[in-house]
Amino acid sequence: MKTDVCEMFGIEFPIFAFSHCRDVVAAVTNAGGLGVLGAVAYSPERLEEELAWIDRATNGRPYGVDVLVPGKIDASAREGGDPLAAVPAEHWKFLTHLFEKYGVPAPELGRGANADKAARSGSRAVTGSGATELIDVSLNHGIRLIASALGTPPPIMVEKAKAAGVPVAALVGTVEHAARQVAAGVDLIVAQGGEAGGHTGEISTMVLVPQVVDAVAPIPVLAAGGIATGRQVAASIALGASGVWCGSVWLTTEEAETPSTVKAKMLAATAKDTIRSRSRTGKPARQLQSAWTAEWEGPDSPGALPMPLQMIVAEAAMRHLVKHAENGNEGATQLVNYFVGQVVGLMNTVKPAKQVVYDMVEEFADSVDRLSALTAQD
Amino acid sequence: MKTDVCEMFGIEFPIFAFSHCRDVVAAVTNAGGLGVLGAVAYSPERLEEELAWIDRATNGRPYGVDVLVPGKIDASAREGGDPLAAVPAEHWKFLTHLFEKYGVPAPELGRGANADKAARSGSRAVTGSGATELIDVSLNHGIRLIASALGTPPPIMVEKAKAAGVPVAALVGTVEHAARQVAAGVDLIVAQGGEAGGHTGEISTMVLVPQVVDAVAPIPVLAAGGIATGRQVAASIALGASGVWCGSVWLTTEEAETPSTVKAKMLAATAKDTIRSRSRTGKPARQLQSAWTAEWEGPDSPGALPMPLQMIVAEAAMRHLVKHAENGNEGATQLVNYFVGQVVGLMNTVKPAKQVVYDMVEEFADSVDRLSALTAQD
Structure with a gap:
C-alpha cells in the first residue's frame, strides 16, 4: 500500500x-x-x-x-475590527427565540462579560x-x-x-x-x-x-x-x-471529542441525513441535519451571516446547546449537530481510531x- | 475484467x-x-x-x-385524464415571455393542432x-x-x-x-x-x-x-x-443524437456547469446549466409543474428551441440544454462509442x- x-x-x-x-x-x-x-x-x-x-x-x-x-x-473581522460588535441584534434575538421554542434555558448572548471569548478567538484564527x-x-x-x-x-x-x-x-x-x-x-x-x-x-x-x-x-x-x-x-x-x-x-471513534448526544446521532444517521448549510460558519459546509439547520432555513431565520460572524453566533449557541443536550435537555438534543460527510451512513459502530x-x-x-x-x- | x-x-x-x-x-x-x-x-x-x-x-x-x-x-395524467389540459395557462405564458425575451420566434403552444403530439406520447409513457x-x-x-x-x-x-x-x-x-x-x-x-x-x-x-x-x-x-x-x-x-x-x-460520441449546439456546450462545460433542477421533468434531474435552468429559478418563473406536466411544457419548448439553436438563433442557443452528469467536465473530445x-x-x-x-x- x-x-x-x-x-x-x-x-x-x-x-x-x-x-x-x-x-x-x-x-x-x-x-x-x-x-x-x-x-x-x-x-x-x-x-x-x-x-x-x-x-x-x-x-x-x-x-x-x-x-x-x-x-x-467579513470586513469587521479584519485587523483592528470588532467582529463581535458587527453581529446584528436580530441574530442574537433569533437565538433567544430558538432557545425559548426548544425549551433550552437561554444564556446572555453576545454582550459584556458573557460575550464568548472562545468565539472571539475562533473568529480571530x-x-x-x-x-x-x-x-x-x-x-x-x-x-x-x-x-x-x-x-x-x-x-x-x-x-x-x-x-x-x-x-x-x-x-x-x-x-x-x-x-x-x-x-x-x-x-x-x-x-x-x-x-x-x-x-x-x-x-x-x-x-x-x-x-x-x-x-x-x-x-x-x-x-x-x-x-x-x-x-x-x-x-x-x-x-x-x-x-x-x-x-x-x-x-x-472511541477517542473522538464528539459530544455523546452528537455521536449518537451520527451512529443512527443514514447517508441522507446531512446537508450543505451556511448555518455554522457562513460558508456552505456539510453537516448533520438537525433542528438547527432546519430553523436557519425556516421562515423566522434572519439568514446566515458572512464568515466569521456566523461562526461567532453558531459556536456560542452550540457550546451552550451541547452542554444542555449532554444534561438531557430534549430541545437542545434536537438542535445539536456537527460537521460530517455523507459517509456518516457507514459509521455505525464505535471503534478505536487505530482499528x-x-x-x-x-x-x-x-x-x-x-x-x-x-x-x-x- | x-x-x-x-x-x-x-x-x-x-x-x-x-x-x-x-x-x-x-x-x-x-x-x-x-x-x-x-x-x-x-x-x-x-x-x-x-x-x-x-x-x-x-x-x-x-x-x-x-x-x-x-x-x-400528476392525477391528470392517470388513465383517462388529459394532462395537456391540466397545464396552467401561466406556464404557456411564461414560455411565450421567455421566447420573446431571448428573441426566439414563438410557436403556438399547448393549443389545438399545435398541441404537441410527441409531448403527449412522452407523458403517456x-x-x-x-x-x-x-x-x-x-x-x-x-x-x-x-x-x-x-x-x-x-x-x-x-x-x-x-x-x-x-x-x-x-x-x-x-x-x-x-x-x-x-x-x-x-x-x-x-x-x-x-x-x-x-x-x-x-x-x-x-x-x-x-x-x-x-x-x-x-x-x-x-x-x-x-x-x-x-x-x-x-x-x-x-x-x-x-x-x-x-x-x-x-x-x-460520434453516434449520439445530441444536437450540435448542445454537444458543443457539453464539450466546453466543466464539472461545475450542471445543476439538479425540476425544470425539465418536474422531478429533480441533473442537467447542463443554461438560461433555461436559470429562468425557471428566476423571479418570473411560475415554478416547475409535477411530472409529467412539466415534461409536456419543457419538451414542447425544447424541441422548438433546439430547432432554432441549430439554425443559429443566439437566444435559443443560450436556452438549450440536456440531461448530463458532472462527468461532463471529462467529456472533451468526440469519439466513436466503440472507442x-x-x-x-x-x-x-x-x-x-x-x-x-x-x-x-x-
Whole structure:
C-alpha cells in the first residue's frame, strides 16, 4: 500500500486523518497513517499545549496541522475590527427565540462579560494575523505537514513552511482551484468532493479526483469526501490519488471529542441525513441535519451571516446547546449537530481510531485482490 | 475484467450504456458491453421500429430497454385524464415571455393542432398503461434486460419480464430504495449517485455503492454517476460493484443524437456547469446549466409543474428551441440544454462509442495494474 506520499512523509499507509482531537491525531500517526490537527478553534496558547502533548504521544512520528485561511471574510473581522460588535441584534434575538421554542434555558448572548471569548478567538484564527500566529506555533513543533483548509494558502504560510522544510497541503473542490494552489507553491493537493463534511463544493469525489490528478501531476493528490472504508481507499487510488484524507470517520471513534448526544446521532444517521448549510460558519459546509439547520432555513431565520460572524453566533449557541443536550435537555438534543460527510451512513459502530486504520488497510487489500483477479483472467 | 454480470448477460465487459440513441446502443453492444435504449420518449410504434433496427444491427448480441415508471405522477395524467389540459395557462405564458425575451420566434403552444403530439406520447409513457405497452413491444424483441429508471418496477413489469426470461434492473439513489427493489423481485440494481445526469438523489456514488452492495448481496450492483473513464470503472469495482452503468459519456460520441449546439456546450462545460433542477421533468434531474435552468429559478418563473406536466411544457419548448439553436438563433442557443452528469467536465473530445468502450477497458487495466503493484510490495 506504499504510494509516493508514504515516501514523502515517511508513513506506512497513505491515510491522512483530519481531526480536532489530539487523541485521534496521535492514534492515527502511531498506527502508521498521518494525523492532522484542525487548529482553527484554538488560541495560540492552547495550540502550544496540544502540540506539545502530540509531540510526546507520537515520539517523533509524523503529524500535521490544518489552519483555515479563507480568501473572503467579513470586513469587521479584519485587523483592528470588532467582529463581535458587527453581529446584528436580530441574530442574537433569533437565538433567544430558538432557545425559548426548544425549551433550552437561554444564556446572555453576545454582550459584556458573557460575550464568548472562545468565539472571539475562533473568529480571530481565520484572519491573516491570527492564522500566522497559529502557523508560528505549529512550526515550532515537530509537524511534518501544514494544510490550508479553505482557499489558497497565503504567501507567508508557504514561505514559513518552506523555510522550515515542512510540506504544504491545500484542499480544493474544483480543478480550477487546484491550478491556483499549485501556482502558490503547494506540495500536496487534497481533492475534496462535495459529499465531504465541512466546507465543500458540489463536485463529487468520483468526478473531481481524476481531473485534479491530471491537472496537477506530478504533484501528489489525496482524495477526500466519502471515504471511511478500505473499498473507498482502493477506489480513491484507482482514480489516481496517492492516498486519502478522511475527517468524518474519526468522529465516532472511541477517542473522538464528539459530544455523546452528537455521536449518537451520527451512529443512527443514514447517508441522507446531512446537508450543505451556511448555518455554522457562513460558508456552505456539510453537516448533520438537525433542528438547527432546519430553523436557519425556516421562515423566522434572519439568514446566515458572512464568515466569521456566523461562526461567532453558531459556536456560542452550540457550546451552550451541547452542554444542555449532554444534561438531557430534549430541545437542545434536537438542535445539536456537527460537521460530517455523507459517509456518516457507514459509521455505525464505535471503534478505536487505530482499528479504523487497520480495518481500512485490510479491506483495501481485499478490494485490490478482487480487482487483480478480474484482470488476471483476461 | 469479467465479473458476475458478464456471465449473467453473456457480455465481455461489464459496461452498460444507457442512451436514447439506437446507434449508441448497438455500438456498445457490438463492442462487448451492453447497450440499453431509453424508451420513454417513444410511442409503441416508434419503439417497434427502433428495436427492429437494433435487432438487425446487433445480430443476436445482448441489449436492453429502459422505461420510466415513476411512483407518483400528476392525477391528470392517470388513465383517462388529459394532462395537456391540466397545464396552467401561466406556464404557456411564461414560455411565450421567455421566447420573446431571448428573441426566439414563438410557436403556438399547448393549443389545438399545435398541441404537441410527441409531448403527449412522452407523458403517456410514464403512466402505467403507457409503460406496459412499451414493455410489451420490448419483450417481443431480442432484449436481454429491462430496466426501470425511476421507482420500483410495477408487478406487471416484473411478471412479464420473468415470464419472458428477461432480467429486470432498477435504478436506486438510496440504500432504503434498494431494499424495496429487491423485495419487488429485481435481478440487478443500478446504484446511481447524485453526480449522475438525469433523475438522481443527492448521495454520491462513492458513498452509495458500497452501502447498496452490502444491502442487496448477492444481487449484483452496477455503479452509476460520475463514470466516464477506466479509472472510474476501476473505482466502481473497487467499491464492490459488478460493473458500471454510464449515460452521460455517450452524449458526445460520434453516434449520439445530441444536437450540435448542445454537444458543443457539453464539450466546453466543466464539472461545475450542471445543476439538479425540476425544470425539465418536474422531478429533480441533473442537467447542463443554461438560461433555461436559470429562468425557471428566476423571479418570473411560475415554478416547475409535477411530472409529467412539466415534461409536456419543457419538451414542447425544447424541441422548438433546439430547432432554432441549430439554425443559429443566439437566444435559443443560450436556452438549450440536456440531461448530463458532472462527468461532463471529462467529456472533451468526440469519439466513436466503440472507442469509448475500448478506452475504458484499457485505462481500467492500467489502473488495476497500479493498484496491484502497491499491494505486491507489501
